[in-house]
Amino acid sequence: MAYMEIILSEDILGKKTGDVVRVRAGYGRNYLIPLGLAVEATVKNKARVEHDKRVVSARRAKLVKTAEDLKARLEALTLSIPKRTGDGERLFGSVTSKELVTALESQGLKVDRKIFVLDEPIKTTGVHQINCRLTQSVTASLKVWVISEN
16 A cells, blocks of 8 residues: 655644644545645655744744733732622622723733633622633733722
């Protein structure tokens, strides 16, 4: 049987993008390569894939460094959010991620509202710890004081 080496362009066959795998020649030539799922493993293509991996690695390292800096700034902050309250210090409504973003923007930080991980809505006054997922590997803890506006 004839085999050939290919470089995967997408996650397939239980392998990751950029992996060099050995498949049957007909499967690679007639299915994987025409559909754009793989390219032939030539010296030039292997060098291009290695270069792409280095570029992605550098970009990911820069993203993690930026996230670490933002984490340090978030953990140093304490936000105060005034809300209307009713009996027993319960809020009318709840503190939303949009309000958290507005409070952070007033402190000089611009963040996306999707970073906040709220397990349950904040409906009482007091101190709350909010987890912020900045990247897959970097999470921060933000301290928020919810105070009565009344």
